[in-house]
Amino acid sequence: MNGAGPLTTLRPERVAVVIPAKNEAERIEATIRSAREIRGVDLVVVVDDGSTDATSAVAMGADALVVRHRSNQGKAAAMATGAQMVAIRDGAERAEGGERFREELHAEPRTPGHTGPLPAIDPGTDVPRALLFLDADMGSSASAAQGLVDAVLDEGVDMAIALLPPQEGAAGMGIVVRTARRGIERATGWRPEQPLSGTRCITRETWEACQPLxxxxxxxxxxxxDALSSGFWVKEIPADLHHRATGKDLSGQLHRAAQLRDVLRALARRRHTIADLEESPEPVGGEETEVWTPEPESTTSLAPSETAPAGPTSDASAEERAGRRRATLADLPVDGAFSDDETRALGDVDADELDAALRALPVDGRFAPDDVVFLAGTDLARLAQRLGRAPVDGRFTPEQAVIIASHLGTPEPELPEGLRPPISPDEYASLVVHAAVEAENS
Known part of the structure; x- marks a missing residue:
């Protein structure tokens, strides 16, 4: 656990379970019934994330509140939808008065012309439910999340994370876990044991502080x-939970590659860049020892846009130069404004040359400012060639281009058996990450 104490000001008394699910018709009912056994749980929400089976019907039959995405939108989107549905239910209950609602008779009417019973609500504040996120395939083991709920409701923990026992059939390579662990530790100073554990109980106040996901x-x-950076109390809690493990087949390999891609993307968005993660961590007892250390990439040397005058300068002139520099950088295909640190990082880069190189990439959309800083230090001509040769149908997103740029030092991926071109840009980005892992392991 981290060293902080509880920060949530209004402690929850109830918990809503949120279960993101896709094609889990065989397991979802057992998971829902087991989740209802957890003390403190009075609401179960299932988010059907684009299932093609009977997941929604089975969940409704088990008396869960079900909301369905018409197409698969991913785990984070499903979690957000579930949390939103719980907030709607909390709001509706508050509007109806909830448990504190009662009617009282008054000798004097509060409203002219109204002498009948008037509603009165206890002045105490209704605290929103805490959120317990469970995997849909946990089945009868879901009730073992009781310890997480107890930590939040009774102990004052703001976010409790499940520490799962070894899962039968798991075949992970460890690199995704180590990347996430090192990134979290660099950002917050806290070293989690299981950074990718998705079973979490979190107060609404903490959840809102972690937006956007x-x-x-x-x-x-x-x-x-985000929770740790905001000062909330985060604690790992042992829980005897079990779910379907990811194997070593093609589906499992693509899943782990996609995980690594998204973890790197999350760390980059939190200003903890991919480059920071390339240092080798110290071995941890019980872990696999292979280390991901991409080869250094050649970079395009971008000439300075202007040479600073020699000798001391006034603060006013420095501010004027910074303002002109920001105006120049604003013409880049960027979504948002550059921070002072990002502006300084691009201080010696020819903005016109960088702009032309970025626009030459087969990418739709604008880059985030921190992505531009990262790409300015890469070989953009080589990246354009790599993206142009990719057997994909369509153009890449800025996020996919950044992930591929971070792996230019590894061989181009080979399409696995069963996958025929053209493939989607997202599949190609996942294969690039997987090829980097395979190159290191070999």
Missing amino acids: APGWGVETSLSI
Whole structure:
């Protein structure tokens, strides 16, 4: 656990379970029934994230509140939808008065012309439910999350994270876990044992402080960093939970590659750049020892846009130069404004040359400011060639281009058996990450 104490000011008394699910018709009912056994739980919400089976019907049959995404939007989006549905239910209960609602008779009417019973609500504040996120495939083991709920409701923990026992059939390579762990530790000073554990109980106040969520499989990493950075109390709690493990087949390999891609994306968004993660961590007892250390990439040397005059300068002239520099950088294909640190990082870069190189990439959309800083130090001509040769249908997103740029030092991926071109840009980005892992392991 981290060294902080509880920060949430209004302690919750009830818990809502949120279960993101996709094609879990065989397991979802057992998971819901087991979740209802947890003391403090009075609401179960299932978010069907684009299932093609009977997940929604089975969940409704088990008396869960079900909301359905028409297409798969990813874990983070499903979690956000579930939390929103709980907030709607909390709001509706407050509007109806909730448990504190009662009617009283008054000798004098409060409203002219009204002498009948008037509603009165206890002045105490209704605290929103805490959120308990569970995997849909946990089945009868879901009730073992009781310890997380107790930590939040009774102990005052703001976010409790499940420490799971070894899962039968798991075949992970460890690199995703180590990358997330090192990133969280660099950002906050806290070293989690299981940084990717998705089973978490979190107060509404903590949840709101962690918005916006990182997309996809990076959501757990961003939740930990944002909660800790905001001063909330985060604690890992042992829980005898079990779920379907990811194997070594093609599906499992692509899943882990996508996880690594999203974790790197989450860390980059939290200003903890991919470059910071390339240092080798010290071995941890019980872990696999392979280390991901991408080869240094050649970079395009971008000429300075202007030479600073020699000798001392006034603060006013420095501010004027900074203002002109920001105006120049604003013409780049960037979504948002550069911070002072990012502006200084791009101080010696020819903005026109960088702009032309970025626009030459087969990418749709604008880059985040911190992505531009990262890309300015890479070989953008080489990246353009790599993206142009990719057997994909469509153009890349800025996020996918950044992930591929971070792996230019590794061989181009080979399409695994069963996957025929053209593939989607997202599949290609996942394969690039997986190829980097395989190159290091070999």
